[in-house]
Amino acid sequence: MTEREDILHWFDDVLAFMQEGKLAPWAKVLPRQLELVLQEKEHGDQQRWLDALQQLPAIAQINADLNRHDIALNSDLITAAQQEQLQQGLEGLMPWRKGPFQFFGTLIDTEWRSDWKWDRVAPHLAPLDGRVVLDVGCGSGYHIWRMLGAGAYRVIGIDPSRLFLMQFQAYKRYLQATGHSARADLLPLKMEDVPGNLKAFDTVFSMGVLYHRKSPIDHLQELKDALRPGGELVLETLVIDGALGEVLMPEDRYAMMRNVWFIPSTETLLLWCRRVGFKNARVVDLNQTSLDEQRTTDWMHFNSLADFLDPQDRNKTAEGYPAPLRAVIIAEA
Template sequence: MKENILSWFDELTTFMRDGKLAPWAGVLPQQMQQILVDKEHGDQQRWLDALHSLPVIDEVVADLTAHDLRLSSDAISAEQQQQVYEGLKGLMPWRKGPFQFFDTHIDTEWRSDWKWQRVLPHLSPLKNRLVLDVGCGSGYHMWRMLGEGAYRVIGVDPSRLFLMQFQAMKRYLQSAQAEPVRADLLPLKMEDVPARLKAFDTVFSMGVLYHRKSPLEHLQELKDALKPGGELVLETLVIEGQLGATLMPEDRYAMMRNVWFLPSTETLLLWCRRIGFKNARVVDLNQTSLEEQRSTDWMQYNSLQDFLDPNDVNKTAEGYPAPLRAVIIAEA
C-alpha cells in the first residue's frame, strides 16, 4: 500500500491556518496533490522505497549544531547500521551537507557547513524566528537554523529527491523528541508561494537569484514574504566590477544553462535598494574552491573541477570569471 505522502504536510497546514500564513494554508493541500500525486515523478516510488527501508531506531540523539548534523544512538545494531547505509545510498546523489546518520557519514558534493560558518556571524539571532529558506536543497541549512533556535523553518525547493532526503533526517529527528519537528520542505518554487504574505522574520535565498530570468522580481518576492523590519539573507553569484556591471552568459555558465544575470556587488546592492530593502550590505565575498564543491562517493557526477578551465581555475569552462559568491544582508 502506498504511503499517503500528503499527510507529511498536515501539521504544517494546521499551523498555517492562524495568522499571516493562512492564504498559503488555503492552497497548500492542492499544491501538494498536484505535484506529488497528479504529476508523480518517475523515480518517486523508488525514492519512497529507499526512505521506507530506513529502520526504526530507538533512543536517537540529534545534534543540530554539529557541522555534520549528527544522529547517534546506543541502541542501534550492526544490521540496522547496514540498513541505514543502504537506504541512504538509495537516495543518491547527495549534494548539500554533510550528514552523519549514526555510523554512516554522507560526504556531500558541497561542504554546506563552510557556507553556514561564513553566513552565521552576520545574522540577527534566529531564536524564536519564523524562517523561510528559498532554494533550500535537501534542508541542510534548515536544520542548522533550527539548531540556532528558530521557532519554525519552511523550505521551498522543487526537487522531489531533496524532499525525500529531508524526510529521512526529519523522521529520525522526530523519534528523538516528543513535539513535532518544526521544519518542513515543500517541493515548490518561490513563484508558488502566495504573494505578499509579509509573514517571515527571516528569509534566506542562497544560490537562487542567478537562476531567475528576472532577478528583480525574485527580490520583490523575497521582500513581500518578510515582515516589516524582517531580515533578508541573500547569497548569489557576482562578478568583480563597478556599479552597473552585469554578466549575462551567452549560453552556459560553468556548464549550467539556467544562469541569467551575474551582477557586480555594487549593482546587486542597487537592485536591493530599488526594491526597497534597507541597509543592504555585503558581509562576505568568497570564490568557490575545489575543496568546497567536488565529486564524492555520495555524488559521483561531474562537479566544479569539471566546470572550470582545466588550465586556469579562475575561469569557467566557457572563459567567464570563476564562481564568486557574495552574501548580502538587508532589512525589509
C-alpha cells in the same frame, strides 16, 4: 491509502501551523498546490526513493546535535544489521549534494560543504531565536536544520526537487524519533508559489537561487513581500568583480549550467536590493568557491566544480567566464 495521499500527510503539521496568523492565506491554497505538484508526472526514480525511505530501519534511543557541522544523529543501540540496512537505504537516496549529514556513524560526505557556507553566513545574522523563517531553494534541508539548531521557532523550506524532499524526510523522521520538536518542513514548491504580499516571515533566506531566475528583480520583490516589516533578508548569489551597473549574462552555459541568467557586480546587486525597497543592504561575505567546497564524493558520483572550470586556469569557468564568486547580502524589509 495511495502513495500520493501518504506523501500529502507529510504536510499535515505545517498546514496546521499555518491556519492562523499571517500565513493563513497560504494555508488556504497550499493543499491544492501540493495536490497539483504531486499529480504531475512523477520522476522516474520516485518509487526507488520511496523504497529507500521505507528501507531505513527504526532505531531506538536516538539523540541529535543540530549544531555540529554534520548535524549528527546517534544511538548506542544501533545493531550491525540495522547499520547495513541504513547504509543501503541512504545509498538509495543518492546523489547527496548538500550537507554533510551523519546518520548513526554513517557520514554522508555531500558534494557541497554546506557547513562552510553556514559558517560564513551565521555570524552576520540577526538572532534566529523565536523566528519564523523561510528558506528558498533549500535543497535537502541542511541549512533548515542549522537554523532550527540556532533557535528558530519554525522553518519552512521550499524546493521543487522531489529527491531533496525524500532526503529531507529521511532526516526528519529520525529527528522526530528523538522527541525533539522538528518544527521544520520542506514544501516541493517554487518561490512563485508563495502567495504575494504575505509579510509573514521574520527572516527569509535565498541562497543560490537568484542567478537561476530570468527576472532577478521579481525574485527580490517576492522575497521582500514574504518578509514582515523590519524582517531580515539573507541573500547569497553569484557575483562578478565589476563596477556599478555591470552584469554578466552568459551566452549559453555558465560553469556548465544552462539555467544561469544574470550575474551582477556586488554594487549592482546592492542597487537592485535598494530599488525594490530593502534597507541597509550590505555585503557581509565574498568568497570564490573552492575545489574543496564543491567536489565529487562517494555520495555524489557525477561531475562537479573541477569539471566546470578551465583546467589551465582555475580562475575561469570552462566557457571562459570568471570562476564562481559568491556574495552574501544582508538587508532589512
